[in-house]
Amino acid sequence: MTTSLPVQRGTERSAEIRPASLRTPAPARTSAPLPTAPAPRPGRSRLLALPHRAGFWVTAIAFLVMMAFNTVPTPLYALYQQRDGFPTVMITVVFAAYSIGVMVALYLAGHLSDRLGRRRVILAAVVIETLAAVLFLAWPSPAGLVVARFIAGLGIGILTATATAHLSDLRRIAHPGASLGFAATIAGVANMGGLALGPLIGGAFAAWAPSPLVLPYVVFLGAFVAIGFAYAFVPETVDRDAPHAAYRPQRVRVPKQSLRTYWAAGIGAFAAFAITGLFGSVAPTFLAQILHETDHFVAGLVAFSVFGAAALSQVVFARLATRPQLVLGVVAMIVGLVGLGVADLTSSAAVFVVGGIVAGAGVGLVFRGALATAGSLSTDGNRSEITAGIFLLAFAGMTVPPLLVGAALLALPIVPVFLGFVVLVLALILWAGPAMIRTTAR
Secondary structure (H helix, E strand, O other): OOOOOOOOOOHHHOOOOOOHHHHOOOOOOOOOOOOOOOOOOOOHHHHOOOOHHHHHHHHHHHHHHHHHHOOOOHHHHHHHHHHHOOOHHHHHHHHHHHHHHHHHHHHHHOOOHHHHOHHHHHHHHHHHHHHHHHHHHHOOOHHHHHHHHHHHHHHHHHHHHHHHHHHHHHHHHHOOOOOOHHHHHHHHHHHHHHHHHHHHHHHHHHHHOOOOOOHHHHHHHHHHHHHHHHHOOOOOOOOOOOOOOOOOOOOOOOOHHHHHHHHHHHHHHHHHHHHHHHHHHOHHHHHHHOOOOOOHHHHHHHHHHHHHHHHHHHHHOOOOOHHHHHHHHHHHHHHHHHHHHHHHHHOOHHHHHHHHHHHHHHHHHHHHHHHHHHHOOOOOOOHHHHHHHHHHHHHHHHHHHHHHHHHHOOOOOHHHHHHHHHHHHHHHHHHHHHHHHHHHHO
């Protein structure tokens, strides 16, 4: 899962590209006429570009669809497992491959749109997600699933920062006097809302459609073709001719004077994403083995509810200051985790679903609070370095705990394994939450 990424460095310089005639002064008049080159002709993309307001919504839809694609397999993993007979740990490996792909892309290319342009990078993400969909169709073995998920993660890693920045740019140009809070909210809804819709779509295909391991990817292939065509006409908002420093991977910087607060924010993000990792990977296994619920649509609906609660909480409480958002988020995560533990011990499906929804609502608020806490530690020029570390820790949370759960299931029953996960994440948020709240209070 990813939530709304902050604009990476350089976006404050982003502006609508001016015609070359406005960038280069005309030659001075002389007594003899000077030879002149023909006036530059606007390219086809400039002539056919959408208005910035329309481009904003095309970007939001593209963001939502690509995020949805990456959670479509959640309720389908049980079908792959039933077909191929692999252990549950393989599901967590497939899921972790996605998170690792996201982290690699964030580190190496998450900031490249400042240099190459927003549209070019997002179109590259569309191509990468298309390749992942083709791999799901052409190589459906466990090894192929790992490769497809890793490649899909690469696409999302370059998409999230770029799409969030492009939404901010387009909003600023279309509505010069408006606040950018609306763009940030839409980015968060597209991000988390897409993650929520994916399992619901996958569950519907698994329950009612023929060829459920084929048809979802065919549908998304068609969607990616349409998105790529539409996005080719979205206005560019970065001047690619502007001078840039030499390329280097995204720096990760931890402020030495605020290490405790920074680690609190990072561990809070780690704990929040651990919950999304659980519901994106092994929660359907828990539903089947402990709660005896094998309906694939129900599995997708549960994941949809958790991710949807994370998206909805950010919208409902968007007007609150950071501190009350954090308090609500931490309390919701604690209550939700306790509910999940009770569901594990009592085999209660209702408590499991309610606990997941409450914890999911907390995830959205805690992660937003973690970014705000880390951002408060930044000084001029190092915000992207600080937030990069938070995102890497968050995706580590999405990767490591589910992998540990899958490995533990090779030797232990699912009830103590799931309870151990709950206790671990609960301990992390009980330490990190109050530390972040104290920082925002100051």
